[in-house]
Amino acid sequence: MPSYSRVTLVLLALGFAALALFPLVGETFYIRFFTKIMIYALFAMSLDLLVGYAGLVSLGHAAFFGVATYTVAGFIDKLGIADGFLILPAALAVAAICAAVIGWISIRTTGVYFIMITLALAQMLYYFFNDQLYWGGTDGMNISAKPLLALGGFTLVDLSNRVQFYYTALACLVTAFVMLSVLLRSPFGHALVGIRANEGRMRSLGYDVQRYKLVAFVVAGALAGLAGFLESSRATFATPAYLGWHESGHALMIVILGGMGTLYGPILGAFVLLLMEDYFATLTERWLLIEGLFVMAVALLMPEGLAGLPRRIAALRRRAPENGDG
Amino acid sequence: MADAMLETIGLSRRFGGLAAVQDVSLAIERGVVHAIVGPNGAGKTTLINLLSGDLKPSAGMVRYKGRDITAWPAHKVAHLGIGRSYQKTNIFRDHSAFENCRLAAQARLPGAFDMLRPARSRADVLSRARQALEQCGLADRAQRRAVDMSYGEQRQLELAMLLASEPELLLLDEPLAGMGPEESARVIDLLKRLAATHTLVMIEHDMDAVFAVAERITVMVNGSVLASDTPAAIRANKAVQEAYLGEAVS
Numbered sequence: 001m002p003s004y005s006r007v008t009l010v011l012l013a014l015g016f017a018a019l020a021l022f023p024l025v026g027e028t029f030y031i032r033f034f035t036k037i038m039i040y041a042l043f044a045m046s047l048d049l050l051v052g053y054a055g056l057v058s059l060g061h062a063a064f065f066g067v068a069t070y071t072v073a074g075f076i077d078k079l080g081i082a083d084g085f086l087i088l089p090a091a092l093a094v095a096a097i098c099a100a101v102i103g104w105i106s107i108r109t110t111g112v113y114f115i116m117i118t119l120a121l122a123q124m125l126y127y128f129f130n131d132q133l134y135w136g137g138t139d140g141m142n143i144s145a146k147p148l149l150a151l152g153g154f155t156l157v158d159l160s161n162r163v164q165f166y167y168t169a170l171a172c173l174v175t176a177f178v179m180l181s182v183l184l185r186s187p188f189g190h191a192l193v194g195i196r197a198n199e200g201r202m203r204s205l206g207y208d209v210q211r212y213k214l215v216a217f218v219v220a221g222a223l224a225g226l227a228g229f230l231e232s233s234r235a236t237f238a239t240p241a242y243l244g245w246h247e248s249g250h251a252l253m254i255v256i257l258g259g260m261g262t263l264y265g266p267i268l269g270a271f272v273l274l275l276m277e278d279y280f281a282t283l284t285e286r287w288l289l290i291e292g293l294f295v296m297a298v299a300l301l302m303p304e305g306l307a308g309l310p311r312r313i314a315a316l317r318r319r320a321p322e323n324g325d326g
Numbered sequence: 327m328a329d330a331m332l333e334t335i336g337l338s339r340r341f342g343g344l345a346a347v348q349d350v351s352l353a354i355e356r357g358v359v360h361a362i363v364g365p366n367g368a369g370k371t372t373l374i375n376l377l378s379g380d381l382k383p384s385a386g387m388v389r390y391k392g393r394d395i396t397a398w399p400a401h402k403v404a405h406l407g408i409g410r411s412y413q414k415t416n417i418f419r420d421h422s423a424f425e426n427c428r429l430a431a432q433a434r435l436p437g438a439f440d441m442l443r444p445a446r447s448r449a450d451v452l453s454r455a456r457q458a459l460e461q462c463g464l465a466d467r468a469q470r471r472a473v474d475m476s477y478g479e480q481r482q483l484e485l486a487m488l489l490a491s492e493p494e495l496l497l498l499d500e501p502l503a504g505m506g507p508e509e510s511a512r513v514i515d516l517l518k519r520l521a522a523t524h525t526l527v528m529i530e531h532d533m534d535a536v537f538a539v540a541e542r543i544t545v546m547v548n549g550s551v552l553a554s555d556t557p558a559a560i561r562a563n564k565a566v567q568e569a570y571l572g573e574a575v576s
Contacts, residue, residue: 182442205429208402
């Protein structure tokens, strides 16, 4: 249930405003890089709905991200259709359908079994694309064009323009954030949080727990699909790696690092993690080691993630005067 | 049986080799306070679990208002108007007392699946939650986190949640367990008031409370019904005295 404090709201508004102004001053490299970061933030945010609110720790979330990238590739390079207004809903639908099927099976289990079954089912999809030459096998597919977002010959958004793409990604991120905030404030959102807290009691109160979980799973899957649509349009390729457990784990890492159950935490997490990866990679080939240590340190020292920092600092400041008196 | 609201026919539940509930046939009449008593391990809580849909019977049938609900899942049973409370406090620990009741009140309303309007904007849900807290004497505790409440208050919250979900038939699993005399008196008072408009099935060890509110008493021993009758008849029943009540009555 996000009921953001006034301070958080101001910080959020400032953050989004800074992102909106960034292309005016940022270097080309960073405009591109931030676009990618926002896409991964969106992806991680969709996972936060499951992990942070519904209490469903999925290790197969990348599958929905990945099938959307292949949907874009399929439309453009297999069917020869580049109309973005066709591709986008199709990508969302494919991701949502996959999420419905995988979710329907997975929600019958809980805890570690849920983690394992989402992992297993997602890996099946991974191997489906990895092992089929039609889809380019391990190499994946290059996408020869970007989806066209045009109405009656007039281009609304030109995705090959990096600044326009940047704002598209930002708009998607903000829209998803607002949408999920509304959803979590609704009776549905409160019920999800209740299910995470005490599933049995929710059931005996009359909540159809399985249905709530499935709907949350499909919503999260569709949003991951939106991120996948953006990512394949940005990178102009689709690869099996997009569906793999590595990608799922990476998203989970962003959520934990940023702070789960906050929605904005994953945005923070995505910026910190991806910028850090970029920086560490310039220092040493063994950058994954540093990253691992960093994420472990955050998880151990700040269980609420980076999003919990302001509250921690506020708590320290409240305590400080008392210490001064004593 | 004039008007059986809830009926069980040959209801049994085994756990491996243990027959926790064995061939129980009961009729709960509408508007009656029906107490279920018996020593520990008699199968009382299992019986409640079978009635609420939390457990499925190994054999037998549960009928509610003439409808066979034996195979119904717990959440559907709740929507029929059968609510239950738990012997072991079963609340949302990190939620406020009010939010505990709000979630309960939201459960049975159409629109629980609503994804657009703020949950806290539903006036009907809010007033039901508030009312339930008041009924259970927790009005001034509304904003307290459940985990920070005293044990007795948590027990009362357990009841408040049940009331907020507006059941017609209440399955109460030891509503007085662990309460101090003052809280007990208040809850017994509440149960008496509820009895005017609800049907109550309650497991309770406090025999004074049972005889104070119950209009029918079923005595269970080792998973089976030993006797089911009016309080006066149960008091006079020799077999019951030997098996369970013993010195409690004499």
